[in-house]
């Protein structure tokens with residue numbers, strides 16, 4: 256099919272995506288095309304992306320290291336700030352060693368392709384993030400997709416599998432639904448079947464667990480079977496990601512993960528800023544408390560007749576509308592009222608479940624959440 260035809264098909268299916276040009280720092284209120292919008296769109300859950308302490312740390316990092324790393328980590332692009340950040344992250348999440356990647360997408364590609372190959376089998380929740388799916392495809396491993404959160408189905412698949420190497424992969428907090436995996440039960444299955452458990456905590460790191468240490472801390476999990484991935488562009492407010500686990504596993508990633516080896520190191524100034532970001536997370540209990548209150552306020556206020564607000568106790572609150580076209584209309588009506596809530600359509604979510612993805616931040620005020628609630632209740 257020609258590219259022209261492919262683009263026409265996207266238009267016919269209401270699937271064309273576009274980018275909105277933001278002219279101010281990330282925050283509850285952003286300027287877009289000269290107009291101020293109240294945004295429930297970013298993953299800046301703690302409101303750190305434009306925090307003055309982080310901006311100052313980034314400036315300090317630029318003064319110390321310049322702007323670019325100049326090369327990949329294994330050539331000459333590994334700086335003291337990267338190294339210090341890895342040690343800090345490993346200690347923070349309670350694992351032996353950590354490796355800093357330039358993004359969560361790269362980290363997931365790296366971890367799966369390093370731990371699984373053609374002879375192995377990977378078991379993946381059907382709603383896992385695209386980067387995990389792409390990692391599985393790239394690994395060439397046998398692929399088993401289990402229905403969302405269905406551990407009985409996963410157990411049956413593990414029972415039936417003859418492959419020697421097994422890897423179970425799950426988001427800890429699902430990015431488009433806000434619900435959470437039962438990590439202790441997943442770990443138990445992995446122990447029974449001698450499998451690795453890869454946990455993608457992109458939306459849990461900084462929020463869940465003691466002092467924001469993430470979803471392993473929330474469930475009190477400490478196991479040599481767990482390989483943990485946390486991202487640093489969401490609650491941590493900057494960019495990048497890390498994979499943490501047993502020292503030997505992390506050493507193997509360093510030696511074999513192509514998405515780590517064959518890319519320029521991320522600017523060391525970001526790693527320097529992230530050291531402050533982790534401090535802010537650790538001291539961020541008041542921000543997390545405010546976020547929990549806003550989540551409760553939103554859920555109490557939204558009582559839909561036709562649309563659906565699935566169970567979610569996290570900052571990600573999806574409003575399931577159904578058809579792409581209706582979801583787009585609602586998104587446009589909100590925008591006309593000065594509210595920016597992203598409309599998420601297939602293939603990011605399953606067909607027929609187009610939705611608004613409301614994401615809350617500790618930086619929102621109760622009055623701002625009330626404004627969103629009123630607008631949505633009027634529109635339904």
Ligand SMILES: Cc1ncc(COP(=O)(O)O)c(C=O)c1O
Pocket residue numbers: 358359360361363384386426430455457458486487488495496
């Ligand atoms: C669950 C999940 N994993 C991984 C990623 C990728 O992280 P990054 O944006 O740092 O590439 C994201 C979001 O982007 C995500 O939601």
